[in-house]
Amino acid sequence: MDWLILLPIFLPSLAGIVLLASSFYEHIKYGQTDEKKRKSVHLFSGAVLAVSAAAALWIAWRGTGSVTLFYLMEDIPVFFQVDALGSVFASFMSIVWVLVAVYSFVYMEHEGNEKRFFGVYLLVYGVLIALDFAGNLVTLYLFYELMTLTSMPMVLHNGSKASIMAALKYLFYSMCGAYLGLFGIFFLYKYCGTLSFVAGGSLDSVLAAGNEGILLAAVFAMLIGFGAKAGMFPLHAWLPAAHPVAPSPASAVLSGIIVKAGVLAVIRVVYYTVGADFLRGTWVQAVWMALTLLTVFMGSLLAFREPVFKKRLAYSTVSQISYILFGLSLLTPVAVTGALLHTVFHAFIKCALFLTAGIFIFQCGKSRVEELEGIGKRMPGTLWCYTFASLALIGIPPASGFISKWYLAQGALKAGVGIFGWLGPVVLLISALLTAGYLLPVTMKGFFPGHGEAVSAEKQEAKPGMLLPLAVLAAAAVLLGVFPNPLIQYVSRIAEALM
Amino acid sequence: MAFVQNFPFMSIILSLFSGPLCSILSGRKAKWVNAAVIVIIGGMSAAVLGFVLGTGQEYVYTMGHFPAPWGNEIRVGVLEAVMAVFFCVIMLLCMLGGIREREEEIEDTKQNLYYIMVNLLLSSLLALIYTNDLFTAYVFVEINTISACGLIMIRQNGRTLVAATRYMIMSLLGSGLLLLGICFLYDLTGHLLMSNIREQVALIHANGSYHIPLLVAVGLMSVGIAIKSALYPFHSWLPDAYGYSTLSSASILSSLVSKGYIFLLVKIFYRVIGFDIVRDSKVINVLFVFGIVGMIMGSVSAIKESNIRRMISYSSIAQIGYIYMGFGLGTTAGIVASIYHIVSHAATKALLFVAASGITEVSGDSTDFFDLTGAGYRNKLSGIAFTVGSLSMVGIPVFSGFISKLLFAQAGVGVENTAKMLPTLIALAISTVLNAVYFMKTVIRLYTPEKKAVLEKKEFKQVKMTEEPAKSFALICFIVLNLFLGLSSEPIIRLIENGLNMFA
């Protein structure tokens, strides 16, 4: 049954390629895609996605199995292995991916070229699942690059000059990052003897003895490199460029899911290849913590000053992902638990926020924050969902963000990392205040527009096909905070096993 | 002696004499003769490869039964045979891909002359690969230069004439230096056969005498060949020569001619001087530095270029830089990476040239970047092929370029000298990103739909796969070759290592 792992990888990839080829063909034949067949495209991609997601979830919850695909070089296989961490990532990615797909069925009418979009959408899903279950660093790298390439068409969907520039920027940063990662892989290969993931790391202390300096530099390069995808300073600038031009569902998954691939890669490198013990107390840990805290603060501050709604959310992603990376950099079980929890929560929350932004654009064509005054009168349901998701992101109990931030702060205080022990929680707190400062005004102005504003009281609620996924995501964001125990237990078991 | 052992000699002679034969044939017939010659030689080289792999050791073929050190010799090992087969395959595909362009761009009365040049080029390439005699190598280097010059200037316009003149001047400078280096070595050792020189050089080196003349000889030969193969900064002729000559010339020149010289340099390093001595000399450091500068500057020029053919040509300069950087590392792993890159770049660059011609064909024969908008929809196969080539150049996994970057990086990490390790990796990183910038920019442009109004105004045509079966076939073969090199590189790397062991 291990071969079933390949189903959620290859089925959506192949289906995506079929859709792309068909769109390509129509483009040549008619000069444009046939917009009449959108129902059948939806049906097809929905069915493929449902089957693949079901298979992915089944595999993830079964929790074992491995498949070797082929040998890239003599002793470097490309193979997939299911483990607890991969299962967590695959689960939340699948759920969010399906929900956003439902939303896109309605939304993408507005953007056109649906066949191409869904082709790419399915393709990226296949690559992501492959990334989650990658069994060694080379497989991870391979699918990491493929993910960059396949997700790039999402950014340049509308084909405008701005979107092409943004896509190139995205590509540029990701390639830079991936190359730094590859550079590290060679070093690790030399000193680890294997590139397969082993919980707790596989560094050969005999081989590494005397070469710590260069190894640390390699690991640092990998952190910066894979951190590029996760929007860590200094390679974070692609995020705010890519999000505003992409269609909203694409920005939602870019921000909620694809940046998590960077997080996954960092975890795989630090905890599954090098091992936490090797980094503890070194300059790499210190610099890494400093960079993440800087990113947390800077991201929030930039978001606070940003008038374009989607760009504001993009900066918010920059800041929030660095919460996760900060948790990882502390190298303690509690902090890693917090980081993993935040990974899951942030996926739901940020997707919900971007879907809201998409609804505002779709229904009223409004993309700047100051245009959103009084929006709550027109679409109260949407704004309520937005509000719940915002509260969760800020970390107001009992919503989910509170739980993860609590663990992060606890982890920081107990980690024994000197000045960062208290600096971390302080920055997190300031950033939480800033988060409130940039998210909540939309709610307040939305429900209580200022005086003198001629508010059209006409109700114009979002279509159910868009509102439903949004509501599910927002509800998940809150409810995961109310009933967090099963998830916390599962995740903390992973974290314990890593140390 | 097995009959197969005659094949290397026979293939050189066959292509050498089919050249004059073409001069009395009509263009059409010459085309068939040429194709047949390439196929036959490819088959013979494959048989030789099988034979050498079977016996597991190299063999020496004495010409005219004069024993060494007086006679002239051919020496065949695994690496030589692999290269011969590979060069034949690439040359055949290049010739297939450029049929339409040749018929349009070359005057009818000169069609057969083109095939003379190609046949001579093939014979000189084979001779460079097989010969065991330095002076023979020099003579065939000159024949190679002359026939390459013919390939450039057969399409008569001002640019190609100037490019051919520049090419000749640079090449003559290079071969002058090469000849001087060979004379120095002859002066030092009294031999011209590579294996005999090697023995004497080892003796001289062990004595510690003639240290400087030896260094000078190695330096002269390396620089001479570097100039001939367009290592930065000796590349000024290259963009025009590749950019304006007819399609099959451009692809053959970029993928084979410069590679033939580089292969000769590998032979000089391993079989004439001995790799240990080369490593101890400072010459490879010079090659290393110029290689790295070339990697970066070639890509930078490519980014600035708006003519797609010239852009691909500039990218060649960067790729030549990679190869010399691999030499400069001074390890066997570096040489293996360089040789693999010779193979992978030859396959990819020819693919790009052929695909680019398919793309410009549907854009009103304009090579300007902005006219290519949406060309990927108008000529499907070329669009896909160009994308494959670009991804391979950027070094995306699954394609051949990734494997060569992997090998370069591994070689870089394996080098003990940290002063070389970091520049290698950093240069690889920068050049990867720069490659990504201009190739992905082009790919995106190819798949950005053109506005309807523009399409109607310019009346671009559409090309189906079946309209030009030869080109389509060549493109498909190139794509398959590229994927093959990317997915199952292991046997080829094994062959290269095996061949290098036979060299040493």
Place this chain on the structure above:
Amino acid sequence: MNLGNLFNNYGEAVAMILFGIGFSNLLLQKNLIKKIIGLNIMDTAMYLFLALKGFIGGRKAPIVTDGVQSVEAYINPIPSGLVLTGIVVSVSVTALMLSLTIRLYRRYHTLDLDEISTRLRKEGL
């Protein structure tokens, strides 16, 4: 460094100087004809060098004369053979260069390569 060596091997020294002259002419001259002259000087310097290598004082050219078969009577024939081959190569290359020059001159009425290049660039071809 012993400068005396330079004077003892004055032939080689002259050959190298000539090579330098030819090389720099080929590289730096603007006029194509002068470039070709430089090329020929360079090649001739090589032949001088090779001939010196094969020369042994007091012996004859390696052509059997008067039935003398002894090896001792003749100079080393290999460099002479190399020189002959080199001359053939050089002649063909020179011919090719000259024909190119004629082509260019007929089209552009100048022998300056850089000027032709700038003119081409201006025409935007």
